[in-house]
Amino acid sequence: MPLNENLLDAARLGRGSPAISEVARAEGLRPAFLQKQVALGRAVIMQRDGQAPLGIGEGLTTKINANIGTSTEVCDISEEVEKARVAERYGADTITDLSMGGPIGEIRRRILEATCAPLTTVPIYQAVVEAGSIKAITEADLLRMIKRHVDEGISSIVVHAGFTTDMLEELRGKKRIMGIVSKGGSFTSAWMLQNNKENPYISHFDDICGILAERDVVLSLGNTMRSGCIHDAMDEPQDLEIRMNAGLAKRANELGVQVIIEGMGGHVSPNLIPDLVAHYKRITDNRPLFSAGPLPIDIGVGYDHIAGCVGGSLAAGAGADYLCYITPSEHLALPTASQVREGVVAFRIAAHIGDTMKYGPRPEDRKLAECRRARDWESQFRLAIDGDRAREIHLPNQTKTCSMCGRYCAIAIMEEFLR
Numbered sequence: 366m367p368l369n370e371n372l373l374d375a376a377r378l379g380r381g382s383p384a385i386s387e388v389a390r391a392e393g394l395r396p397a398f399l400q401k402q403v404a405l406g407r408a409v410i411m412q413r414d415g416q417a418p419l420g421i422g423e424g425l426t427t428k429i430n431a432n433i434g435t436s437t438e439v440c441d442i443s444e445e446v447e448k449a450r451v452a453e454r455y456g457a458d459t460i461t462d463l464s465m466g467g468p469i470g471e472i473r474r475r476i477l478e479a480t481c482a483p484l485t486t487v488p489i490y491q492a493v494v495e496a497g498s499i500k501a502i503t504e505a506d507l508l509r510m511i512k513r514h515v516d517e518g519i520s521s522i523v524v525h526a527g528f529t530t531d532m533l534e535e536l537r538g539k540k541r542i543m544g545i546v547s548k549g550g551s552f553t554s555a556w557m558l559q560n561n562k563e564n565p566y567i568s569h570f571d572d573i574c575g576i577l578a579e580r581d582v583v584l585s586l587g588n589t590m591r592s593g594c595i596h597d598a599m600d601e602p603q604d605l606e607i608r609m610n611a612g613l614a615k616r617a618n619e620l621g622v623q624v625i626i627e628g629m630g631g632h633v634s635p636n637l638i639p640d641l642v643a644h645y646k647r648i649t650d651n652r653p654l655f656s657a658g659p660l661p662i663d664i665g666v667g668y669d670h671i672a673g674c675v676g677g678s679l680a681a682g683a684g685a686d687y688l689c690y691i692t693p694s695e696h697l698a699l700p701t702a703s704q705v706r707e708g709v710v711a712f713r714i715a716a717h718i719g720d721t722m723k724y725g726p727r728p729e730d731r732k733l734a735e736c737r738r739a740r741d742w743e744s745q746f747r748l749a750i751d752g753d754r755a756r757e758i759h760l761p762n763q764t765k766t767c768s769m770c771g772r773y774c775a776i777a778i779m780e781e782f783l784r
Contacts, residue, residue, distance in 0.1 A: 371578060372385070372581050373581075374621045376400045376403040381396060385410060388418050388425075392425050402422055402424055403422075403623070405650075407422050408424065408425060409653055411583050413520050416481045419458055422686050423651050423686065426716070426720050427716035427720050428459065429689070429709065429712040429713060430655075431452035431457035431459070433448040433449055433460060433461070434462050434463035434465065435699075437466050438699070442467060442468070444701075445472055446476060450479055453482050455709040455710055455751060456709055458483075459483045459485060460476065461484070463486075463548075465491075474517065484519045485519065485585065486519050487523045487548075488507065488510040489502075490548075493552055495510075499552055499559065504569060507566075508573070511576055511577075515579070516580075521582060521583040521585050523549060524566045524573065525586075525589045526564060526566035526567055526586060527587070527588070527589065527610035528550075528589050528602070528609065530558075535605075536590070545593075546593035546631060550588070553566065553589065567613075570616065571620065577617075578622050583623045583624070585655065586627060588607070588610070589606060591630045595632045595634045598637070611649040614652055624652060626652050626653065627656075628645045628649075629641055629654065629680055630656055631657060631658065631659055631660070635676065638676060638680050638683060639679060642654065642683035653687060655689065656677065656681075656688055657689040667693055668693060669692070669693065670695070670712075672691075673690070673695070674711040677712055678722075680719070682719045682721075688715060689712075690708040693707055706751075714750060717750065736748065737776075740776075
């Protein structure tokens with residue numbers, strides 16, 4: 366299906382599409398099932414011109430996203446392009462460019478040229494940089510920036526539309542430790558407060574959907590009110606936002622726009638993750654749920670990719686469809702390319718654990734176990750989530766054993782007796 370055709374409307378009319386057929390084949394699903402999920406808004410298909418489409422949602426494997434991008438402190442275009450390549454090489458399903466330093470348009474163009482994965486952006490980031498201040502942005506600026514990103518070929522955009530000025534006032538009275546930690550949400554909130562206006566994404570929601578529908582770009586509804594630490598538990602502003610996003614998602618679907626809802630992100634106590642995922646899913650009628658992390662503890666600084674893997678596994682197993690990775694540099698610095706790799710691998714593990722919880726043991730694990738029994742190292746490296754790392758650890762001159770057991774391998778010792 367050409368990108369200027371509306372995939373959601375076609376699915377609702379019962380018409381097949383090459384994108385749905387291709388994703389169904391990749392996922393091992395019946396095209397009719399996936400078409401129904403898309404029609405109901407429970408799955409989305411991200412597309413990029415000339416590249417393979419990607420499915421995200423209920424009944425599909427859990428996907429992961431890798432954030433990259435420059436900052437006002439660090440801007441090395443070549444490094445960001447390399448991070449994008451590394452993220453894709455090690456299994457990121459999507460990439461999000463959060464650049465706020467340097468020539469942002471050129472960075473986005475070069476990332477698109479260097480990768481095949483769907484690319485997501487948060488247009489207000491670039492709008493803030495180009496306007497020079499948050500207050501100086503006009504509503505027309507925001508709409509122009511969204512159209513610019515869409516016209517350049519991105520697959521998804523994030524807007525923080527699910528809150529109002531009344532909800533911001535409600536937040537003032539809450540005893541949160543961290544307040545608002547969403548950058549896009551803080552920009553939108555600051556604009557509203559400084560200009561004494563309502564959320565511009567609500568005021569122009571239909572206009573935004575019209576821009577996205579032209580090229581079948583997926584709308585990701587951001588979560589401004591998410592928790593910034595595990596002691597900031599679910600409160601009324603968070604619950605109001607998810608309910609508002611659910612209503613906006615329904616409206617966007619009516620206008621032919623596919624929607625992902627961001628929720629469960631940030632920091633969530635591990636005992637609460639399954640119930641909160643169920644809560645989000647119930648309110649949103651099982652629309653695709655995107656979770657940043659979540660981090661189930663706050664003291665894993667420097668190892669937040671490991672803590673996030675645990676939280677992401679719990680979230681995915683409970684029904685989250687799409688995880689945003691966390692790197693070792695979370696809360697500390699812009700990640701390096703090697704830290705991007707660590708984050709991607711950690712969250713591929715989380716996604717795989719989540720899929721095992723949702724759908725049962727995965728065939729890849731059985732295949733690797735069979736290769737491990739046969740001491741077939743090359744096949745193990747091929748099947749491993751990060752085969753490069755496995756190869757680096759295993760000594761190259763060993764073929765039938767490893768240095769942990771040497772010739773006293775438990776499997777080898779018992780093979781003769783169990784044959």
